[in-house]
Structure formats: structure tokens, C-alpha cells
Amino acid sequence: MTLTLSQDRRSFGGSTQFYQHFSQCCQAPMRFSLYLPPQAAQYRVPILYWLSGLTCTEENFISKAGAQRFAAEYGLLLVAPDTSPRNLGLAGEDDRWDFGSGASFYVDATESPWAKHYQMYSYITEELPALIAENFPVDATRQSIFGHSMGGHGALVCALRHPSRYQSVSAFAPIAAPMSCPWGETAFRGYLGENRQTWLGYDASELVKTSAWEGPILIDQGEADSFLGEGQLLPERFEAACQQAGVDLRLRRQPGYDHSYYFIASFMEDHLRHHAEALDCF
């Protein structure tokens, strides 16, 4: 697989880089950003994947979250993929900000015209890890995942569906019960069709009830998040499901914080430490 490097910026003793490649899963060019910590010059480092939210590209997280400082300290390679394939010429692709481009919901679509290209679940869990293992000095047996909003939920789904593949998971303001909120219903209907039974496999509040996930789950949720008030996030549903399943959820409600990257950056250190501990970085 050919990777094309488009930017390489020295940061915190390592490098923030941007790549493009042709994805076999998505049958389209895909982009991701990456932070290579200084330790990668000495030994194979663990990997921490970040999944971004609606409207984001591979750039939002790496330029706004302030994660590189802590990744450099702990020796973590960060990978932040784009949120969907783009510029495919599909009908309706760019009509809405919460569906289509920038809004894949990280599922493998089954419905036309999305199914041919919107295979983001397979891309995130299979193709991208193989690509990273092949091209960077990583220990591919040590990987974790986190994200924000649509991506926070995507991270939960990946970990709950693959409990042995990820050492830890965390999320900022995840869309925690997508089958029960307007964003999720729109996306699942469009990508997966009308049968709600098939949606269950992509809803973290359902998956957690049967998953073999054992580790703690860290979630930060701003109490002044406007999307919380609109009923798009529903952390209380995930909390109840975790309680029912006996899963150790550390849901921290943060007074005054909204949905933005100002909120994310404020608690980034805690999340990176959560993952660094699980990935044996100390």
C-alpha cells in the first residue's frame, strides 16, 4: 500500500504528519494525521487511535486537542483518520452536515449508494491498523482507541466489539445511544436500512450489555454541552447499560464545559494517562 506524506511538522521532539492513501475497504482515497513520538526513534511504540466527530477531517484533533505534548511524554503514536471518504459524487453526499461526508458514524454501510465506499468500521478496525503496522515503528499488539461525539461512540463500538484487540477505550461527549437520538437514527437508517435489528451491532448502549469488555471506560461529558440538552448524546442510557452489565464506567460530568475542542483539550491529559497506563507506557 502506498502512503503519501503531505505534511511533516516537528512537534514536542517528534513529528506531526499528514498522509493520504488509497483505501481498499472504502475504494477511495483516505487521509489521516499521525503523531510520531520521539521514542519511536528508539523502540516500537504503542498506538492510540482517535475518532473525530461530525464535520471533522483528519486535522481537527491533531491541530486543536493538544494531545502531542502528552503523547510525547508517554511514547504513544497517535492516529486520527478522516471521518468519511469524500468527493465520491454520490447523490446526497454533501447535502447535510450530519450525514454523508464527514458523518460516516464509523459503520460498514449496507445501503446503496453508501455501501460501496462507506466501509469505515472495517477501515478503522482492520485496514488502518494493518497499514500503520506495516509503515511505522509500532508494537501492533498494544493499541487503544478514543474519540469525540460521533467518534467517541465509534471508539466505544470498536472496543466493545473487539475487547481483545484494544487495551483501553475512552470518549469525550459520545453519542452514547445512537438508536435513540435524531443524529443516530438518520445515520443508521441511511447507511444500514430500516431494520432496527441490524442497528444493534453499532449501538454502544446495546453492545455493552453483552460485550466481554473488562477494563474501565472513561467518559467526560460537559454539562453545558448544547447537544446534551438536545437529546443527541444520552450518556445516562450508556450509564444505565453499563450498570446493568457490571462494566466499570467512569463517567465524569464536567460543569460549565461545552462540546468543543476547548473542552476536549482541558481533559486530554487525563485521557492520555488512562491509555498510557493500559498500554504499559510507564
Ligand SMILES: N[C@@H](CCC(=O)N[C@@H](CSC=O)C(=O)NCC(=O)O)C(=O)O
Ligand atoms: N453544525 C456545526 C456543528 C458541528 C460540530 O459541532 N461538530 C463537532 C462534533 S459533533 C458530533 O459528532 C466537532 O467536533 N466539530 C469540529 C470542531 O473543530 O469543533 C458545524 O458544522 O460547525
